Amino acid sequence: MNALQRFRLDRLAGRLSRYQAQPETYPDDEAGLTVCKLAVNALRAGNYGIGALILDAAGEPLIEATNRVFEPAFTSAGHAEMAAVDELERRYPELAPGELTLVVSLEPCPMCYTRLKLAGLGHVRYLVPDPPGGVVHMAARLPEIWQLLNPEQRFGPAAVSPEIRQIARRLFLTNLRALRRQLLSRIQPPR
Numbered sequence: 320m321n322a323l324q325r326f327r328l329d330r331l332a333g334r335l336s337r338y339q340a341q342p343e344t345y346p347d348d349e350a351g352l353t354v355c356k357l358a359v360n361a362l363r364a365g366n367y368g369i370g371a372l373i374l375d376a377a378g379e380p381l382i383e384a385t386n387r388v389f390e391p392a393f394t395s396a397g398h399a400e401m402a403a404v405d406e407l408e409r410r411y412p413e414l415a416p417g418e419l420t421l422v423v424s425l426e427p428c429p430m431c432y433t434r435l436k437l438a439g440l441g442h443v444r445y446l447v448p449d450p451p452g453g454v455v456h457m458a459a460r461l462p463e464i465w466q467l468l469n470p471e472q473r474f475g476p477a478a479v480s481p482e483i484r485q486i487a488r489r490l491f492l493t494n495l496r497a498l499r500r501q502l503l504s505r506i507q508p509p510r
């Protein structure tokens with residue numbers, strides 16, 4: 320991250336630390352605030368600014384995860400949703416996934432969407448839509464099996480305040496271009 324990006328990130332982190340969640344108006348606001356703080360941690364570690372949180376059947380936080388594609392070591396499957404589900408299946412194999420909710424910064428990508436379908440989480444809610452990279456908005460065009468599998472699962476936007484949604488979007492955009500360049504340079508090394 321360059322100095323300007325660090326400055327902007329510090330300002331976003333300051334907005335988060337001052338923010339008072341409004342759960343009466345926005346039911347996912349507390350989870351959204353946590354997810355944004357996780358996204359700040361991800362960025363500071365050198366990863367994409369994305370966080371994820373799994374809530375138990377009572378709505379209490381169960382698992383926190385961040386994007387970890389680049390640090391501590393390159394992991395192509397290191398999306399926040401994948402990390403959260405890995406930990407869920409390792410630590411809580413006895414829990415019924417249909418009673419759990421995952422809240423994540425960004426609309427899930429195809430890899431995470433299909434993983435979440437297989438994992439069977441009851442509810443998946445995202446803070447920011449991602450038309451160029453997310454797949455929830457076009458799930459009806461996926462191969463048939465993905466529609467037949469767990470049809471009772473609910474994917475959709477999280478009920479968070481405009482402030483939390485804006486911060487989540489800005490965190491996602493922070494350092495995005497540089498990290499995408501880093502990703503591409505791995506795949507296509509300069510000749």
Ligand SMILES: [Zn+2]
Pocket residue numbers: 398399400427428429430431432
């Ligand atoms: Zn993903």
